[in-house]
Amino acid sequence: MKEINSKISGFYKLSVEERQKIIAEKADLNEDELNLLKNFGYFKSEQLDTMIENVIGSYQLPFGIACNFKINGKDFLIPMVIEEPSVVAAASNAARIARKQGGFQSNKVKAIMISQIQITNLKNIGDVEKEIIANKQKIIELANEKDPLLIKLGGGVIDIETRKFNTNYGDMLIVHLLVDVLDAMGANVVNTMAEAVSPYLEELTKGKIFLRIVSNLATHRLAKSKAIFDKELLGGEEVVDGILNAYEFARVDPYRAATHNKGIMNGIIALTLATGNDTRAIESGAHAYASLKGQYSPLTKYSKDDSGNLVGEIELPLALGIIGGMTKIHPMARLAIKILNIENTEELCQVTAALGLAQNVAALRALASEGIQKGHMGLHSRNIAKLAGTPDHLVEKVAKILVQDKKIRIDYAKEVLEKLTKN
Numbered sequence: 001m002k003e004i005n006s007k008i009s010g011f012y013k014l015s016v017e018e019r020q021k022i023i024a025e026k027a028d029l030n031e032d033e034l035n036l037l038k039n040f041g042y043f044k045s046e047q048l049d050t051m052i053e054n055v056i057g058s059y060q061l062p063f064g065i066a067c068n069f070k071i072n073g074k075d076f077l078i079p080m081v082i083e084e085p086s087v088v089a090a091a092s093n094a095a096r097i098a099r100k101q102g103g104f105q106s107n108k109v110k111a112i113m114i115s116q117i118q119i120t121n122l123k124n125i126g127d128v129e130k131e132i133i134a135n136k137q138k139i140i141e142l143a144n145e146k147d148p149l150l151i152k153l154g155g156g157v158i159d160i161e162t163r164k165f166n167t168n169y170g171d172m173l174i175v176h177l178l179v180d181v182l183d184a185m186g187a188n189v190v191n192t193m194a195e196a197v198s199p200y201l202e203e204l205t206k207g208k209i210f211l212r213i214v215s216n217l218a219t220h221r222l223a224k225s226k227a228i229f230d231k232e233l234l235g236g237e238e239v240v241d242g243i244l245n246a247y248e249f250a251r252v253d254p255y256r257a258a259t260h261n262k263g264i265m266n267g268i269i270a271l272t273l274a275t276g277n278d279t280r281a282i283e284s285g286a287h288a289y290a291s292l293k294g295q296y297s298p299l300t301k302y303s304k305d306d307s308g309n310l311v312g313e314i315e316l317p318l319a320l321g322i323i324g325g326m327t328k329i330h331p332m333a334r335l336a337i338k339i340l341n342i343e344n345t346e347e348l349c350q351v352t353a354a355l356g357l358a359q360n361v362a363a364l365r366a367l368a369s370e371g372i373q374k375g376h377m378g379l380h381s382r383n384i385a386k387l388a389g390t391p392d393h394l395v396e397k398v399a400k401i402l403v404q405d406k407k408i409r410i411d412y413a414k415e416v417l418e419k420l421t422k423n
């Protein structure tokens, strides 16, 4: 392995093409590899260059559609961007099962975001808290002045919360601005507001303010969805019991809860990404919410109804938007929102919660019955067949033999291919 010197001064000032050249030299890229970098897909290189720093190319992922979803009586085709096989099929399948009993019911979600302001160096935290509460209206007015359009459309700061902490650096008073951000994800809006009110808060409290930033634990923006999954379509009573046991396992054991929630996030993040939203914000919010009661817990819960059907529910914070960020800039994100046929961010949250629930039911159903590998293996075997150099017209055939013989390996795929092409 040759050593690469990663110190490149002024890399960000170069054009995309100049950066490609440098990286190609440093990383010994051949012509095909360099051409891959030069393929910007549906983007222009200038567009990419304004999105992040040090751009040298663009990166594609599969864009699929989960079918069969009925949510609050309306049908949805759900775009999903994900690299993992079986996820889209699994979601569609669980949605088909939920459909028999009317589909998903998702709650109303108000787009309330929290902006945190950290006040330190306080002499008497109790008095300061009272002072802030007494001047609540003034703080709200100052924050709202920053975004007249949001106020005109019916959004803005709706309330203030305070939280007190005793820390190794003394008492800290944390002020939360609760902001209705309407159709935005909201981080930019609330960060601006928190910065705007901070000089006044410092003057009022005689304290020192350090952080002024959105909280991704958006507990005032909780999305909830519920569905009944037909017992027979799930595979019978034993499968329902298996799912209830799987839920109980996740409820008592954080090691299992992490994987349980990972399955939920397979769906939620695939749609978050497809719509150009911030996947990291959604992930951190979900996992923080899952830990809020002191133990990392599942984001879904399950029970049985009187007929033995499975009743599933999900609840998690979803700070999604259909304006701002990448949502309007990225052509595929715009397309995803069009395919979704949603009216507003609230509907996007309702769909996303339902998708998370469907994804979880599908995973638990597979785990509680035939196991997850069987479903995975179909696509995986096709990938292995391709990697073994199988021509397109023989991929299905080779993949089938790999699954049949339970040997999904490249060396075996080569062996099968050789036999097939010899005859």
Ligand code: MEV
Binding pocket: 084, 259, 260, 261, 262, 263, 264, 266, 363, 364, 367, 372
């Ligand atoms: C794999 O991406 C997701 C699962 O592991 C989820 C689960 O175990 O519930 C199948």
